[in-house]
Amino acid sequence: MSKIEWDEKTFAKFSYLSDVRISKDGKQIAYVLTKANLKDNKYENTIxxxxxxxxxxxxxxxxxxPRLSPSGTKMSFVRSNxxxxxxxLVDLRSMSAKRLMEAKNILNVSWNEDDRR
Structure with a gap:
């Protein structure tokens, strides 16, 4: 068995899965995949x-x-700096996205059951 030397380069090879969401009908799953970017000294998230x-x-x-709408046709998400x-908001059929608002410290997002907001 080979010994792994743990350093930042070894650590950066891993991806981390988080914020898993399953659509109401159980047909889709959304999650965040996070990878370390050593060159820019930051983490990069992809939904x-x-x-x-x-x-x-x-x-x-x-x-x-990621927050899937009750119908499963749309998803809200956050981009931060x-x-x-x-x-x-992204339409999951066309993948066209539009920015809805800007705010400091967005901590949580949820959908109403009517699928409109």
Missing amino acids: IVEDIESGVRKFVENASM EKTGELW
């Missing part, structure tokens, strides 16, 4: 939305906090 039956994956880069956060 992955996967169709459970087909395995088809869609990606939203530089994003976190050092100063502020932005709430976005």
Whole structure:
């Protein structure tokens, strides 16, 4: 058995899965995949939305906090930098996204049951 030398380069090879969300109908799963970027000294988050039956994956880069709408056709997510956060909405069929608002310290996002907001 070989001995692994643990340093920042070894650690940076790993990806971490978090914030797992399953659609109301159980057909899709959304989660955040985080990787270390040693060159820029930061973590990079990508949301992955996967169709459970087909395995088809869609990606939203530089994003976190995925929240699938009750219908499963839309997803809200957050993009952040050092100063502020932005709430976005993406249509999961076309993957077209639009920014809804900017705010400091977005801590949580949720959908109403009517699927409109």
